[in-house]
Amino acid sequence: MNGAILLLCIAVILFLALMIVLSAVKIVPEYERGVVFRLGRLVGARGPGLFFLIPVFERMVRVDTRVITMDVPAQEVITLDNVTIKVNAVLYFMVVNPNYAVVKVMDYIRATMQIAQTTLRSAVGQVDLDTLLAHREKLNERLQKIIDEQTEPWGVKVTIVEVKDVELPQSMQRAMAKQAEAEREKRAKIIHADGEFEASKKLAEAADIIAREPVTLQLRYLQTLTEIAVEKNSTIIFPLPVDTIKVFTDMANYAGVNGSPGNRPTPVVAPTTDQPQSGATRRLDG
Incomplete structure (x- = not known):
């Protein structure tokens, strides 16, 4: 009887000792730290890995160190x-x-x-x-x-x-949309104006070349005619040089100003009613 009680006491003591040992063993992973307090006072952070705590006297708080x-x-x-x-x-x-x-x-x-x-x-x-x-x-x-x-x-x-x-807010979104649209239109107008300015300079240079070499204008006419002929058009426009028409227009202007001999109008003399003529007529009648 006494032996059974003794064995029971030994088993209980071993079990309690095992529980105390297991509670003293702590394992902290790599991403955590264990902040240890001993009788309420801060001891410090421990880990990662395996370490031991004094049972009853020490307590640990886990802290995650990941982002x-x-x-x-x-x-x-x-x-x-x-x-x-x-x-x-x-x-x-x-x-x-x-x-x-x-x-x-x-x-x-x-x-x-x-x-x-x-x-x-x-x-x-x-x-x-x-x-x-x-x-x-x-x-x-x-x-x-x-x-x-x-x-x-x-x-x-x-x-x-x-x-x-x-x-x-919706009102602010609409206002910002209008502002962005106006800004885009402004940029488009500026780009268009720059293009017109560059085009005008090129046209001025082309006009200078054409003024020195009139043949280039005729070549340009022929090129334009070639471009028109590419399209499926029923009407073909043939440009007539201005110099050809100028001869006929000069002749018409000269004829209109001076007039031809055959078509020159006959002057009409209106009878006069002066007083001396009336007196001479009376003398002849007398």
Whole structure:
């Protein structure tokens, strides 16, 4: 009887010893660190790998050191030029000091999230809409710097902050579309005017060459006729040189000014009613 009780006590003691040994053995993977507290005081971070804790006297808190990706919820912000928009972002951060991440802040993930939301509203409210849309890289760098400075005492390193989406009001979208359309029309008109200017210079050079060599105008007529003949047209236009018509027009102008002898009109002499003629007529009658 006494032997059975003794064996039972030994078995219980061995079982308790085994449980204590198993609770003292800790295995931490490569991406984690174990922050150890001894009687409530910070001992330090241990791991990765296998290590032992003093049962009852030491306690361990696991901390993930991998990069954490977090979506910052959409924030309604009024920009510097008084435009109400909704903007959201994505945040990448990691724990570089596990001791501070456990001791300095209660929940470093939630605290980092709140800091990111506040900083996003503040930073976007200090820039205008054009800067936000055209120079987003500078805003991302500014956000990363501000958030990293505030989370550094917690042992958290913010690596990247990216503004994902900017939601504009419908009225602002229509206004921006009109502005872009007007800008495109402006560029088109400028390009067209530049083309006309270059074409006018080339035409002036061509006119100078044609003025020195009139034969080139006839060659140009023939080339134009060749281009017209390529198309399936029923009418063929044959250009007549201006010099050929000029001879006939000069003759017509000369004939119209001087007149021909055969067609020259006969002058008509109207009878006069002077007083001396009337007196002479009376004398002859008498």
